[in-house]
Amino acid sequence: MSLLTKIISRKIVAFFAVASFSALLSSTVNAYGQSPEEIAARIAPIGNVCIAGEECEVASAAVATSDGPRSGEDIYGTFCTACHSIGVANAPKFGNAGDWAPRIAQGMETLVSHAINGLNAMPARGTCATCTDEEIESAVTYMVENSQ
CATH class of the missing domain: 1.20.5 (Single alpha-helices involved in coiled-coils or other helix-helix interfaces)
Structure with missing residues (x-):
């Protein structure tokens, strides 16, 4: 053949x-x-791929349909606690002043920037693709206030 x-x-x-x-x-x-x-x-896909620099329709829709900004405690409890409760990949543990002191010394602006953009093993926005910058800042403030 x-x-x-x-x-x-x-x-x-x-x-x-x-x-x-x-x-x-x-x-x-x-x-x-x-x-x-x-x-x-x-049978529709459950998610979409978002490319950096382009608008992500799924994330935008999720933020737009929320009932307002979520509290720092809510963001921490939903997205941050998985790593910050036990110190995964050297993440500063929630409530541990020794872990947080050198980071707090860098200033809130730096901490918030790291949380938004990612640092080392922490992904950008700490895996919360639907969080606004203000919600990320609120979560960082919540962790810092409870870790001094």
């Missing part, structure tokens, strides 16, 4: 596989009574 014949055969097999899947999908739609729109909504 020539290379061209093999390629054509594979394309024909692929075509029939897609056609068979489409027929199966059509019968599934009818069997469960779901419209194509309902199926598309059900």
Whole structure:
């Protein structure tokens, strides 16, 4: 069998596989009574990739739909506690004045900048893609106030 014949055969097999899947999908739609729109909504991706420097629609929507700024305690409890409660990757532990003293000495502006932009093992915004700068600052203030 020539290379061209093999390629054509594979394309024909692929075509029939897609056609068979489409027929199966059509019968599934009818069997469960779901419209194509309902199926598309059900199997839609749960997230999007955001590229630095471009607007991220998912994060913007999440911030826009919130009921206002979250407290520093809420942000800490949701996003920061995983690392700062036990000192993951040398993160300063919440409530440990010795861990925080050299960082506090750098000033709040530096601490907030590190939290927003990331530093060492800490990712930018500490994994809170939906946090505003003000919410990040509030979380840093909460940690500092409780760690002196």
